[in-house]
Amino acid sequence: MRKILVGIKRVVDYNVRIRVKPDNSGVVLDGVKMSVNPFDEIALEEALRIRERGEAEEIVAVSIGPDDAQQQLRTALAMGADRAILVKHDGMLEPLTVAKTLMAIVSREQPELVILGKQAIDDDNSQATQMLSALWDRPQVTCASKVEIKGNTLSVVREVDAGLETLEVDLPAVISADLRLNEPRYVKLPDIMKAKKKPLDVVEFASLNVATPGQLTATHYEPPKARAKGVMVKDVAELISALKNKGLV
Amino acid sequence: MNFGLTDEQSMIVKATKDFVENELYPYEKEVEETAFLRPELHRELKQKAIDAGLYAANMPVEVGGAGLDPVAWILYEKELGKAHYALHYNCVGRPSNILLACEGEQREKYLFPSIRGERVDCLALTEPSAGSDVRGMKTTAILQGDEFVINGTKHFISHADHADFVILFAASGEEESPRGKKKLITALLVDMGTPGFEVRPGYKNVSHRGYNNCILEFNDCRVPKSQMLGELHKGFEVANTWLSATRLQVAATCLGRAERALDLAKQWSVDRVQFGQQIGKFQGVSFKLADMALELRAAELLTLEAAWKLGQGTATDSDMAMAKLKATEMLAMVADEALQIHGGMGLMSDLPLERIWRDARIERIWDGTSEVQRHIISRSLLRPLGG
Ligand SMILES: Cc1cc2nc3c(=O)[nH]c(=O)nc-3n(C[C@H](O)[C@H](O)[C@H](O)COP(=O)(O)OP(=O)(O)OC[C@H]3O[C@@H](n4cnc5c(N)ncnc54)[C@H](O)[C@@H]3O)c2cc1C
Numbered sequence: 078m079r080k081i082l083v084g085i086k087r088v089v090d091y092n093v094r095i096r097v098k099p100d101n102s103g104v105v106l107d108g109v110k111m112s113v114n115p116f117d118e119i120a121l122e123e124a125l126r127i128r129e130r131g132e133a134e135e136i137v138a139v140s141i142g143p144d145d146a147q148q149q150l151r152t153a154l155a156m157g158a159d160r161a162i163l164v165k166h167d168g169m170l171e172p173l174t175v176a177k178t179l180m181a182i183v184s185r186e187q188p189e190l191v192i193l194g195k196q197a198i199d200d201d202n203s204q205a206t207q208m209l210s211a212l213w214d215r216p217q218v219t220c221a222s223k224v225e226i227k228g229n230t231l232s233v234v235r236e237v238d239a240g241l242e243t244l245e246v247d248l249p250a251v252i253s254a255d256l257r258l259n260e261p262r263y264v265k266l267p268d269i270m271k272a273k274k275k276p277l278d279v280v281e282f283a284s285l286n287v288a289t290p291g292q293l294t295a296t297h298y299e300p301p302k303a304r305a306k307g308v309m310v311k312d313v314a315e316l317i318s319a320l321k322n323k324g325l326v
Numbered sequence: 327m328n329f330g331l332t333d334e335q336s337m338i339v340k341a342t343k344d345f346v347e348n349e350l351y352p353y354e355k356e357v358e359e360t361a362f363l364r365p366e367l368h369r370e371l372k373q374k375a376i377d378a379g380l381y382a383a384n385m386p387v388e389v390g391g392a393g394l395d396p397v398a399w400i401l402y403e404k405e406l407g408k409a410h411y412a413l414h415y416n417c418v419g420r421p422s423n424i425l426l427a428c429e430g431e432q433r434e435k436y437l438f439p440s441i442r443g444e445r446v447d448c449l450a451l452t453e454p455s456a457g458s459d460v461r462g463m464k465t466t467a468i469l470q471g472d473e474f475v476i477n478g479t480k481h482f483i484s485h486a487d488h489a490d491f492v493i494l495f496a497a498s499g500e501e502e503s504p505r506g507k508k509k510l511i512t513a514l515l516v517d518m519g520t521p522g523f524e525v526r527p528g529y530k531n532v533s534h535r536g537y538n539n540c541i542l543e544f545n546d547c548r549v550p551k552s553q554m555l556g557e558l559h560k561g562f563e564v565a566n567t568w569l570s571a572t573r574l575q576v577a578a579t580c581l582g583r584a585e586r587a588l589d590l591a592k593q594w595s596v597d598r599v600q601f602g603q604q605i606g607k608f609q610g611v612s613f614k615l616a617d618m619a620l621e622l623r624a625a626e627l628l629t630l631e632a633a634w635k636l637g638q639g640t641a642t643d644s645d646m647a648m649a650k651l652k653a654t655e656m657l658a659m660v661a662d663e664a665l666q667i668h669g670g671m672g673l674m675s676d677l678p679l680e681r682i683w684r685d686a687r688i689e690r691i692w693d694g695t696s697e698v699q700r701h702i703i704s705r706s707l708l709r710p711l712g713g
Contacts, residue, residue, distance in 0.1 A: 112340075151333045152340075264341040265379030266392035266402070269334050
């Protein structure tokens with residue numbers, strides 16, 4: 078395979094305790110630590126392993142987001158991506174816009190495989206893979222937990238409620254990475270320094286002529302209700318009776 | 327003036343932090359309780375550090391290091407410094423910068439293998455009767471023909487039990503100076519196992535369990551002249567060129583541990599409830615936190631500034647002294663207050679605090695005591711005025 082495209086989203090770091098802005102217009106991002114979406118790291122790790130097995134030649138990392146998303150793309154380059162593309166876009170992005178923008182990049186780059194995270198940990202939409210598959214008119218497999226390349230087909234194992242499901246799809250295809258697909262490597266220090274020299278293209282969103290559907294508007298953000306304090310029970314018998322009292326069993 | 331971190335610097339912090347938290351933290355309790363770093367564990371973690379490119383990252387790219395600039399290096403040291411000393415120093419080794427003074431075959435024999443993690447250095451200046459007064463050293467290395475003959479005792483030599491060779495400083499002669507006779511010092515590379523050279527266990531130490539200091543004995547130990555690092559009688563010149571930055575390393579590791587202690591104290595202040603409220607709501611506790619954060623920030627800025635100046639080639643001895651002095655004294659205060667905020671629990675080995683508190687004590691002593699740093703700073707103030 079010649080080329081793998083990997084999606085890299087800039088999100089609030091998973092360790093940060095999210096706070097909603099006082100005017101409920103969004104979450105606080107000022108001074109907040111931002112990272113690569115963890116599922117995207119897994120997607121990139123899988124691409125790296127495929128390349129290391131000699132089954133792919135080039136890995137291109139793509140992000141759609143503000144100028145600062147270059148930081149996350151640099152991380153992707155330090156992990157081992159060969160080059161990166163930032164589609165510069167400020168403000169809210171709805172899933173269909175993301176998928177259409179990725180489609181525009183796919184048309185340019187003509188990858189044989191696109192690997193995305195199964196969802197982003199900020200908005201949890203989990204739609205980009207499916208929509209891209211439809212727009213591209215190529216097969217999709219979501220929530221991959223094992224990926225094997227067999228010539229022109231891809232064998233993918235996914236964890237489903239009933240157990241493990243194995244799907245075979247023809248390439249080109251788009252897949253999304255689940256948590257147990259792999260454990261991303263540590264970024265190596267010398268590679269961080271080398272990443273500076275790898276190409277990172279910045280493309281203006283407007284230049285891609287992606288029609289923005291504008292189907293979604295965010296009206297109001299609210300923090301989840303604080304959990305009520307629990308009660309300690311002595312033993313199982315007391316637990317059961319407490320649950321019975323609440324009508325839960 | 328730009329106080330922000332570059333993308334590379336942020337990534338270096340994250341990469342180091344991830345390694346420290348995932349690979350080193352899990353073994354802290356074991357090493358502390360047994361005061362022993364198991365050889366298998368040592369080997370395993372060292373290999374992981376090498377694979378992650380963290381080992382010897384202080385060294386330039388040309389010789390196989392990561393080529394961190396001084397600011398990035400300090401940020402890396404700060405993250406490493408959060409972990410148990412025996413783990414971060416032995417497993418994520420940072421060979422002494424002074425090895426960059428190696429020439430010719432010395433590079434193949436000492437510099438490159440140290441960077442690859444195949445050989446480990448230790449450095450010996452201090453003697454039982456020569457601590458702060460380094461030049462008062464009694465160990466001699468006298469050139470006889472093509473060989474140095476070494477005699478004397480060094481003590482407090484860190485991790486010599488793990489080392490393959492020592493960077494030794496010894497008196498090689500004397501010269502007349504306006505203030506009387508002055509010893510001339512030469513630096514030498516001496517392999518462990520050289521006849522006449524013995525390493526003995528050192529003293530038990532309140533700080534840094536599992537990270538040992540040793541006593542080195544030299545009795546008519548002979549090494550060829552080619553083992554000389556730098557020029558004859560120019561040992562202190564070599565040391566001054568390469569070693570002053572190690573005080574920034576001390577400062578940076580203190581910043582890391584102080585940050586960890588402060589994080590623990592912050593968390594405890596919201597978790598611990600007394601008199602019906604979080605203890606952090608009592609001004610007596612919250613003002614402590616404010617002062618700790620303030621001191622930490624001040625020490626961090628001083629250290630980063632000194633590192634930045636090092637990169638610009640404008641750092642003075644006094645800059646390094648200020649950073650080392652402030653960071654080590656800050657750590658003493660922050661560790662002590664963090665422990666106080668934890669009450670009795672702070673003293674229990676269930677939490678890493680009592681260790682951080684004990685380990686903090688050494689920082690004001692080694693690499694030049696606080697008094698010596700103050701002496702360096704005050705000298706730089708008064709000398710220009712003829713003082
Ligand atoms: C665990 C440990 C590991 C070490 N590792 C190494 C190592 O790897 N290699 C190495 O070479 N050394 C090492 N050292 C030695 C360390 O650098 C010395 O302990 C330090 O330089 C102080 O020397 P000293 O202990 O002999 O104290 P002294 O010099 O005897 O000082 C005693 C007291 O007198 C004060 N004092 C001395 N001179 C002055 C002055 N002019 N003005 C004001 N006050 C003064 C000091 O500040 C101190 O308070 C280590 C020490 C320890 C404890």
